[in-house]
Amino acid sequence: MTMTNDEIREAFFRFFEERGHRRLESASLVPVDDPTLLFTNAGMVPFKPYFMGRATPPARRLTTAQRCFRTGDIEVVGDFSHHTFFEMLGNFSVGDYFKKEVIPWSWEFCTGVLGIPAGRLWITIFATDEEAHDVWRDVVGIPEDRILRYTEEEGNFWASGDVGPCGPCSELHYDYGEEFGCGPDCEPKHDCGRFLEIWNLVFMMNMRHEDGSLTDLPLKNIDTGAGLERVSMAVQGVRSSYETTSLRALLDHAAALGDRHYGDDEDTDRALRAIVDHSRAVTFLIADGVLPSNEGRGYVLRRVLRRAVYFGRSLHMPAGFMETMAGHVIDEFRAPHPYLDGQRRLVQTTVDREESRFRETLEVGLSRLDDMLAGIKDQADAVPGAEVYRLYETYGVPKELTAEVASHHNLTVDEDGFERALEEARGRSRMASAGRFDLRQDELAEAFAHLTGHGDRFSGYDRTASESHVTGLIREHALIERIEEGHDVLVILDDTPFYPEGGGQMGDSGTISADTGRIDVHDTRRDASGVIYHVGKVTAGYLSVNDQVQARVDPARRQDAARNHTGTHLLHASLRRVFGEHVHQQGSLVAPDRLRFDYNHMEAPHPDQLAEVRAMVNDRVRADITVTTREATLEQARAEGAMAIFGEKYGDRVRIVEIDGRGGGRPFSAELCGGTHVHETGEIGGLFIISEGSIGSGLRRIEALTGAGAERWVSAQLRTLESASRRLGVNPAEIEAKISALQEDLAAERRRVEALQREAGKQQAGGLADEAEVVAGVQLVTARVQAASVDSLREMGDQLRDQLGASVVVLGAVIGDRPNFVVMTREVDGRVHAGKLVGEMAKVAGARGGGGRPDVAQGGGTDPAKLTDALDVGRRLAKEQLSGQG
Ligand code: SER
Numbered sequence: 001m002t003m004t005n006d007e008i009r010e011a012f013f014r015f016f017e018e019r020g021h022r023r024l025e026s027a028s029l030v031p032v033d034d035p036t037l038l039f040t041n042a043g044m045v046p047f048k049p050y051f052m053g054r055a056t057p058p059a060r061r062l063t064t065a066q067r068c069f070r071t072g073d074i075e076v077v078g079d080f081s082h083h084t085f086f087e088m089l090g091n092f093s094v095g096d097y098f099k100k101e102v103i104p105w106s107w108e109f110c111t112g113v114l115g116i117p118a119g120r121l122w123i124t125i126f127a128t129d130e131e132a133h134d135v136w137r138d139v140v141g142i143p144e145d146r147i148l149r150y151t152e153e154e155g156n157f158w159a160s161g162d163v164g165p166c167g168p169c170s171e172l173h174y175d176y177g178e179e180f181g182c183g184p185d186c187e188p189k190h191d192c193g194r195f196l197e198i199w200n201l202v203f204m205m206n207m208r209h210e211d212g213s214l215t216d217l218p219l220k221n222i223d224t225g226a227g228l229e230r231v232s233m234a235v236q237g238v239r240s241s242y243e244t245t246s247l248r249a250l251l252d253h254a255a256a257l258g259d260r261h262y263g264d265d266e267d268t269d270r271a272l273r274a275i276v277d278h279s280r281a282v283t284f285l286i287a288d289g290v291l292p293s294n295e296g297r298g299y300v301l302r303r304v305l306r307r308a309v310y311f312g313r314s315l316h317m318p319a320g321f322m323e324t325m326a327g328h329v330i331d332e333f334r335a336p337h338p339y340l341d342g343q344r345r346l347v348q349t350t351v352d353r354e355e356s357r358f359r360e361t362l363e364v365g366l367s368r369l370d371d372m373l374a375g376i377k378d379q380a381d382a383v384p385g386a387e388v389y390r391l392y393e394t395y396g397v398p399k400e401l402t403a404e405v406a407s408h409h410n411l412t413v414d415e416d417g418f419e420r421a422l423e424e425a426r427g428r429s430r431m432a433s434a435g436r437f438d439l440r441q442d443e444l445a446e447a448f449a450h451l452t453g454h455g456d457r458f459s460g461y462d463r464t465a466s467e468s469h470v471t472g473l474i475r476e477h478a479l480i481e482r483i484e485e486g487h488d489v490l491v492i493l494d495d496t497p498f499y500p501e502g503g504g505q506m507g508d509s510g511t512i513s514a515d516t517g518r519i520d521v522h523d524t525r526r527d528a529s530g531v532i533y534h535v536g537k538v539t540a541g542y543l544s545v546n547d548q549v550q551a552r553v554d555p556a557r558r559q560d561a562a563r564n565h566t567g568t569h570l571l572h573a574s575l576r577r578v579f580g581e582h583v584h585q586q587g588s589l590v591a592p593d594r595l596r597f598d599y600n601h602m603e604a605p606h607p608d609q610l611a612e613v614r615a616m617v618n619d620r621v622r623a624d625i626t627v628t629t630r631e632a633t634l635e636q637a638r639a640e641g642a643m644a645i646f647g648e649k650y651g652d653r654v655r656i657v658e659i660d661g662r663g664g665g666r667p668f669s670a671e672l673c674g675g676t677h678v679h680e681t682g683e684i685g686g687l688f689i690i691s692e693g694s695i696g697s698g699l700r701r702i703e704a705l706t707g708a709g710a711e712r713w714v715s716a717q718l719r720t721l722e723s724a725s726r727r728l729g730v731n732p733a734e735i736e737a738k739i740s741a742l743q744e745d746l747a748a749e750r751r752r753v754e755a756l757q758r759e760a761g762k763q764q765a766g767g768l769a770d771e772a773e774v775v776a777g778v779q780l781v782t783a784r785v786q787a788a789s790v791d792s793l794r795e796m797g798d799q800l801r802d803q804l805g806a807s808v809v810v811l812g813a814v815i816g817d818r819p820n821f822v823v824m825t826r827e828v829d830g831r832v833h834a835g836k837l838v839g840e841m842a843k844v845a846g847a848r849g850g851g852g853r854p855d856v857a858q859g860g861g862t863d864p865a866k867l868t869d870a871l872d873v874g875r876r877l878a879k880e881q882l883s884g885q886g
Contacts, residue, residue: 002235002236002237003114003232003235003236004232004245004246005228005229005232005244005245005246006245006246006335006336008089008114008228008231008232008235009065009087009089009228009336011109011113011114012063012065012089012109012226013063013065015105015109015113016061016063016091016105017063019061019105020061021059021061021062021063021091021092022058022059022061022062022063023062023063023064024058024062024063024064025064026064026065026066026067026087026337027040027045027046027064027066028040028288028289028581029067029068029069029284029285029288029290030288030289030290030297031045031046032046032638032639032641037161038296038297038300039068039069039070039297039300040066040067040068040069041068041069041070042066042068042088042160042225043064043066043068043088043089043090043092043223043224043225044090044092044160044165044202044204044223044225045066045160046064046066047062047092047094047223048160048164048165049635049638049639050094050221051094051165051204051217051219051221051223052164052165052207052217052218053217053218053219054633054635054636054639055635055636055639055640057094060093060094060095060096061091061092061093061094061096061097062091062092062094063089063090063091063092064089064090064092065087065088065089065090065228065336066087066088066090067085067086067087067284067288067337068085068086068087068088069084069085069281069284069285070084071084071300071303071304074303074304074307074400075400075403075404075407077273077274077277077278078270078271078273078274078277078311079270079273080239080240080241080242080273081196081230081233081240081241082277083229083241083277083281084277084278084281084304085277085280085281085284085285086227086228086229087227087228087229088225088226088227088228089225089226089227089228089231090223090224090225090226091105091222091224092221092222092223092224093221093222094219094221095218095219095220095221096222097222098203098220098222099131099132099135099203099222100131100135100139102201102222102224103132103135103136103139103140103170103201104135104139104140106172106199106201106224107121107140107172110172110198110199114231114234114235115235116174116234116235119175120174120175120234121146121172121173121174121175122146122148122172122173122175122187122188122195123136123142123146123147123148123170123171123172123173124147124148124149124150124154124155124156124170124171124173124188124189125147125148125149125150125156125168125170126149126150126151126152126156126157126168126169126170127149127150127151127156128149129149129168129170129203132168132170132203133147133149136170148187148188148189150189154189155171155189156168156169156170156171157169158200158202158204158223159208162208163208163209163210164207164208165204165206165207165208165217165221166202166204166206166207166208166214167202167203167204167205167206167221167223168202168203168205169200169201169202169203170200170201170203171188171197171199171200171201172197172198172199172201173188173195173196173197173198174195174196174197174198174230174233174234175194175195176193176194176195176196176239177194178194180192180193180194181194182194193239196230196233196234197230198226198227198230198231198233198234199224199225199226199231200224200225200226201222201224202222202223202224202225203220203221203222204217204220204221204222204223205217205220205221227241229241229244229246229247232244232245240273242273242276242277246332246333247276247280249328249332250276250279250280250325250328250329250332251272251273251276253324253325253328254272254275254276254279254325255268255272257312257315257317257318257321257324257325258272258312258315258316258317259316260272260315268315271311271312271314271315272311272315274307274308274311275308275311275312275315275317275325276325278304278305278307278308278311279308279322279325279326279328279329279351280329280333281304282301282304282305282308282322282326282347282351283326283329283330283333283340283347283351284329284337284340285297285301285304286301286343286346286347286350286351286582287339287340287343287346287347287582288581288582289580289581289582289583289584289600290582291350291582291600291602291698292305292350292354302354302398303398303400303401305322305351305354305355305358306354306358306362306396306397306398306401307398307400307401307404308322308325309322309354309355309358309359309362310362310401313359313362319355319356319359320352320355320356321355322351322352322354322355323348323349323351323352323355326347326348326351327344327348330343330344330347342580343580343582345602345603346580346582346601346602346603349602349603350602350698353602357396358396361394361395361396361397362395362396362397364395365391365394365395365396365397366397366405368391368395369391369397369402369405369406372387373405373406373409373411376411377409377411380411381411381412382411382412382413382414383402383406383411383412383413383414384414384417385413385414385415385416385417385418385419385420385421386417386421388402388403388413388414388417388418388421389417389418389421389422390421392418399413399415399418446477447472447474447477447478447479448527448528448529448531448533449529450472450479451471451472451479451492451529451531452529452530452531454471454472454492454494454531455471455472455492455493455494455496455531455532455533456526456529456530456531456532457494457495457496457532458496458497458498458499458500458532459495459496459497460496460497460498460499460508460553460676461629461676463497464497464510464552464553464555464558465497465550465551465552465553466495466496466497466550466551467548467549467550467551468493468494468495468496468548468549468550468551469493469494469495469546469547469548469549470491470492470493470512470514470543470544470545470546470547470549471492471493471494471545471546472490472491472492472531472545473489473490473491473492473543473544473545474489474490474492474533475487475488475489475490481544481545482542482543482544482545483519483538483542483543483544484538484542485517485538485539485540485541485542486537486538487537487538488535488536488537489519489536489537489538490533490534490535490536491512491519491521491533491534491536491543492531492532492533492534493512493532493534493549493551496524496532496534496551497551497552497553498510498521498524498532498534498551498553499524499553499558499561499675499676500524500525500526500532500533501523501524501525501526502526502674502675503588503590503673503674503675504568504587504588504589504590504675505561505565505590505675505676506523506561506589506590506591506592507523507524507525507535508521508524508553508554508557508558508561509521509522509523509524509553509554509557510551510552510553510554510557511550511551511552512534512536512543512549512550512551512552513549513550513552514541514543514544514547514548514549514550515547516541516542516543516544516547517538517540517541517542517543518538518539518540518541518543519534519536519537519538519539519543520536520537520539521534521535521536522535522536522537523535557592558592558676559678559683559707560592560593560706560707560708560709561590561591561592561676562676562677562678562683563678563683563684563685563706563707564590564591564592564594564595564704564706564707565590565595565673565675565676565677566627566657566659566677566678566681566683566684567595567617567684567687567704567706568588568590568595568597569657569659569669569671569673569677570616570617570620570621570659570668570669570681570684570687571595571597571613571617571687571702571704572585572597572599572643572669572671573659573668573669574613574616574617574620575599575601575613575702577616578609578612578613578616579601579605579609582600582601583599583600583601584599584600584643585597585598585599585643586598586599586600586699590675593705593709594703594704594705594709595703595704595705595706596701596702596703596704597701597702597703597704598695598699598700598701598702599699599700599701599702600698600699600700601698601700602698604692604693604694604700605692605700610689610692613689614687614688614689617687618686618687620659620668620681621681621682621684621685621686621687622682623681624680624681624682625659625660625668625680625681626660626679626680627657627658627659627677627678627679627680627681628657628658628660629655629656629657629658629677630655630656630658631653631654631655631656632653632654632656633652633653633654634650634651634652634653634654637654637656637672640656640670641666641670642654642656642658642670642671642672643669643670643671643672644671644672650672654672655672655673655674656670656671656672656673657669657670657671657672657673657675657677658670659681683707684706684707685706685707685708685710685711686706686707686710686711687704687705687706687710688704688705688706688710688713688714689702689703689704690703690704690705690713691703721735728742753788754788757787757788757792758792758795760786761785761787761792761795761796761799762796762799764785764786764796765796765799765800765803766803768781768783768785768800769781769800769803769804771783772804772807775878775879775882775883776831776882776883776884777806778806778807778808778827778828778831778882779804779805779806779807779808780807780808780810780875780878780879780882781800781804781807781808781809781810781811782810782811782871782872782874782875782878783810783811783812783871784811784812784813784867784868784871785811785812785813786813787811787813787815787820788815789815790815790820790822790858793811793813793815793820793821793822793858794822794856794858796811797809797811797822797823797824797856798824800824801824801825801826804826805826805827806826806827806828807824807825807826807827807828808823808824808825808828808832808878808882809822809823809824809825810822810823810837810841810871810874810875810878811823812841812867812868812870812871812874813867814864814867817864818860818861818862818864819845819846819860819861819862819863819864819866819867819870820858820859820860821838821841821842821845821858821859821860821870821871821874822838822856822857822858823835823837823838823841823852823856823857823858823874824855824856824857825854825855826855828882830854831881831882831884832878832881832882833854834852834853834854834855834856834857835852835853835854835857837857837874837877837878838852838857838858838859839859840873840874840877841859841861841870841871841873841874842859842860842861842870844861844866844869844870844873845860845861845862845863845866845867845869845870846861846862846863846866847859847860847861847862
């Protein structure tokens with residue numbers, strides 16, 4: 001029995017654990033706070049800070065199976081071996097072992113554990129790496145002609161990016177045999193398909209800088225990477241990574257959805273492989289919290305998903321196939337990746353929504369593209385950028401997909417033109433929103449420029465009052481020396497305890513007083529230049545520049561804001577624990593009297609989940625945990641996994657606010673934050689969620705209260721409950737039972753009323769039958785009656801008709817302020833058409849018309865005062881028609 005992919009992964013871990021490595025979970029596909037990288041694209045990504053000596057690793061020897069995502073060659077995905085998503089097996093040494101250990105281990109694992117025949121493996125090394133050469137030849141015993149020396153261009157110097165850790169490397173290549181080669185001189189660097197690179201050993205000892213220069217890293221490290229499916233290809237003896245154990249099943253599932261078999265037709269197979277890769281990639285991406293959008297990661301996800309839908313559509317797969325595929329992916333990969341199970345709903349609803357949104361416009365977009373391609377085929381080499389943009393903007397066809405379809409017609413797309421069209425559109429939307437900018441900010445810039453460096457010190461984390469000096473006064477955009485009573489003013493101090501609005505937290509208010517006068521401050525902000533300004537009004541006397549003043553923040557308001565701010569952090573951390581790690585803060589407002597928290601989540605939470613979140617927060621409140629703050633470098637904070645808020649800009653030094661869990665491990669909450677917080681969580685007093693709802697696709701908002709505000713809210717709820725209980729005459733605990741009993745009584749009463757109405761209707765009908773007049777052998781009844789609903793009006797009509805035999809029944813009633821009629825006929829030989837008659841009557845009663853069948857029709861009007869007129873018209877017309885005059 002050959003080993004399965006799962007067995008190979010596990011064997012790899014065990015092999016390196018036996019050699020002193022610590023097995024770590026794969027990190028997320030979204031790199032933790034690494035703005036240089038959109039996605040985790042190699043096993044070493046989470047370890048960069050260790051290699052650069054900027055953080056201490058949990059152990060010097062590590063091993064992982066890292067999930068990776070790359071889109072560099074997405075347009076060839078669908079061939080035998082390319083993937084956007086894959087798992088990379090790796091072992092790492094942070095300044096511990098080096099070449100002479102790792103080289104023999106790699107050999108032992110491949111030949112000894114996996115059983116790959118020694119004769120099938122070829123080795124490449126960096127051209128000048130004598131040390132690696134000697135270990136391969138002398139320690140492992142590889143013949144000289146199987147050790148090839150390659151340059152950086154030929155692939156044997158590996159770098160994590162233009163800038164960052166790098167080093168010479170040595171690769172192991174699997175040889176499928178000469179029959180697959182390109183000739184007698186065939187070697188691993190040829191891409192004829194004879195060789196398969198299965199493992200890259202990077203001797204990570206250098207650092208590449210912006211200017212291209214190389215320096216030594218503080219330590220000599222090892223970073224190896226072996227694509228799991230590639231290793232499996234060699235072990236399982238298959239030619240395609242898609243035919244290894246875990247992907248083969250997915251191919252069959254995909255084929256079944258398109259009602260085909262894998263292996264019958266190459267074009268179909270290509271589409272199936274792309275669908276398999278892409279559905280696996282989007283499943284893992286969404287499970288890691290990436291959601292479709294028009295930029296950044298979300299756009300990449302959208303592109304991959306749409307490419308899959310495009311292929312699915314070409315194979316006539318039913319709508320919803322992506323959701324089914326995502327389900328299969330989770331079933332296939334849940335054993336090694338158990339967290340996928342918890343994200344199943346999120347993944348499936350997201351892909352399904354995206355597929356149907358795309359399908360809605362894809363048909364139109366693609367046929368437009370086809371027309372266009374046919375039109376320009378012989379006249380141009382490229383699809384104009386403006387057209388590519390229109391397809392993207394109007395029909396959601398990604399530029400890359402347009403390019404791919406165009407390439408089948410030997411056309412390219414005009415990339416520059418597309419970028420120009422995109423820029424123009426962005427410019428338009430910028431101009432449209434410019435009106436919303438506070439123009440005063442621009443006008444203030446000049447004043448602030450003079451104050452830079454004289455008013456950017458905030459010293460209010462631990463105090464709410466200080467002795468300070470006025471360094472600037474601004475009135476109507478201009479710097480002034482002195483401000484008199486009654487005037488609005490912006491005040492700048494050399495040092496202030498007032499917190500300036502930022503990070504969602506509102507600015508402080510309070511007073512600034514000197515011997516000569518006083519300013520009431522109602523808001524505090526920070527200008528783009530960094531200057532903190534207090535927005536206020538002189539309420540007594542006057543103040544001048546250079547005055548010594550007492551700056552006093554309103555302490556109660558500050559404390560309320562702090563409760564809400566720390567409450568926000570607890571809420572964020574709890575939401576992630578209850579809903580999943582994909583949840584991130586998307587926006588927040590921390591005011592003294594309330595907090596608002598926006599987050600990403602695809603579905604409405606169950607009330608039980610919200611209750612769990614609230615309970616988790618309040619549990620931490622009661623535990624009265626100390627809130628600590630400390631400074632760190634941005635790198636350090638990221639390496640520790642502190643939460644950064646997407647889209648916030650951080651300086652080199654950041655402040656981390658931590659709320660510890662219950663001893664040991666990672667803190668319950670750690671966020672980069674400049675706001676003011678309580679000292680102990682107990683000060684929050686309790687948090688209540690007062691509302692939760694959707695504010696956009698995949699975006700939700702929670703509003704909550706803490707402290708006295710929460711108490712007031714709870715008391716108000718209790719008062720409502722008490723008043724309800726008083727009015728119902730029961731204990732609060734019995735309210736629900738009482739309401740159910742009342743609802744039942746009400747339903748019984750309704751039934752009784754309906755029965756009475758029917759009875760009354762019957763009696764009315766009985767009386768009407770007596771008043772029928774006979775016209776040309778047909779009984780005609782026209783009457784205004786009392787009826788509670790159109791249904792009872794019809795019932796009455798039915799009854800009359802049954803009683804009268806050959807008849808025309810025209811009834812009208814005012815129901816809920818509007819005139820309503822029914823007309824019914826029986827055995828009238830087509831002389832009277834009920835529908836037409838109702839139409840005429842409705843016109844009289846203010847409606848534009850009406851109609852219905854020849855034997856039964858109903859209609860209404862707008863003016864109840866015209867009911868009698870309408871009935872008169874009905875009667876006259878019926879008579880004329882019956883007697884053949886109509
Ligand atoms: N970082 C190297 C690679 O990605 C080896 O892990 O190939």
